[in-house]
Amino acid sequence: MPTGLTQDAGWEIGVSKTLPLPVSTVWDFIAGPEGVALWLGKGVQLPTEKGESYETGDGIAGEVRSYRPGDRVRLTYGTTTLQVAVSSPGDGRTVLRFHQEHLADAEERERQRAHWKAVMGKVTDALGVA
Numbered sequence: 001m002p003t004g005l006t007q008d009a010g011w012e013i014g015v016s017k018t019l020p021l022p023v024s025t026v027w028d029f030i031a032g033p034e035g036v037a038l039w040l041g042k043g044v045q046l047p048t049e050k051g052e053s054y055e056t057g058d059g060i061a062g063e064v065r066s067y068r069p070g071d072r073v074r075l076t077y078g079t080t081t082l083q084v085a086v087s088s089p090g091d092g093r094t095v096l097r098f099h100q101e102h103l104a105d106a107e108e109r110e111r112q113r114a115h116w117k118a119v120m121g122k123v124t125d126a127l128g129v130a
Helices: 023-030 033-039 106-127
Strands: 010-019 053-055 061-068 072-077 080-090 093-103
Touching: 010 106, 023 033, 023 080, 023 093, 023 106, 033 106, 093 106
Parallel strands: none
Antiparallel strands: 010 093, 053 061, 061 072, 072 080, 080 093
């Protein structure tokens, strides 16, 4: 099976980075207006109730599947599913993950890999970490 192709979720991509910040700091940013603007789009209010819908400025619509404050948000993102999660490996650090599944094909996977790497770069810049 090619890299990024799974039996259950089809094509998927994950981008993660360990940040030298506490989970609460990273979560508050990523779930707040400034962080949401970076990964979901400017002017988008992140819904927090299961079933609540949203639409990005680019016309991508979706709805929340689950929202666990301080942990993760999982939502539909067009025809795909997107999860943004934080976790602590210890030492006061945080792992931030963007995971997208049900992508159309290997090409879309590569496009989304580049997209989420760029988003991660913007998030780390905004948080003041390398």
